[in-house]
Amino acid sequence: MKRIGVLISGGGTNLQAMIDKQGSVIKSGKIVCVCSNSQDAYGLERAKRAGIPTKVIRKNADCGGDTEEFSRRICAYMKEMQVDIIVLAGFMAIFGGELLREYSNRIINIHPSLIPSFCGKGMYGLHVHEAALSYGVKVTGATTHFVNEVVDGGKIIMQKAVYVEEGDTPETLQRRVMEQAEWNILPETVEKVCAALDGKE
């Protein structure tokens, strides 16, 4: 059983999807802690409701805006909780070297487009879906990938396509991408990575 740490910043619907699929889809791992960079993240409530320990580490208020210190503190918490793999589930902060080095090939992110479309700097939240609609693509989707030093640039693990519909707004498209793609491929990816690590060790 691998120990999973989840980093969030907001609503935490992807976290909820993983919580709901523990034991069914996620069989080789268990969520052991949730860390947020915002104390107002609703995802913290979801974690507490599921009996998962939580921690808030804020880049400005707790780390003086220092990315390295922020990264070091998240890393220390993950180590303290004996985390094997880290899942970024709507984590909106950039972190630095230490976490990437310590958890190399063990940090997963979910991005709400088919990478390499609509990704990279500035492409987060509704911006991604606005960009997809303004380009006029007919198919978009979501991607899970390993995290490296390039934003949205690590090795792709899974992708799922979602059709754009006539009259879509960024909000309706975001919702469909979540329902049809993100909430499915994130738990599946977590299981895949946990099972692979379990096999190796």
Ligand code: GRF
């Ligand atoms: C999702 O669209 C995810 O792909 C992106 O941030 C959003 C987080 O939503 N990285 P939630 O907090 O999981 O509801």
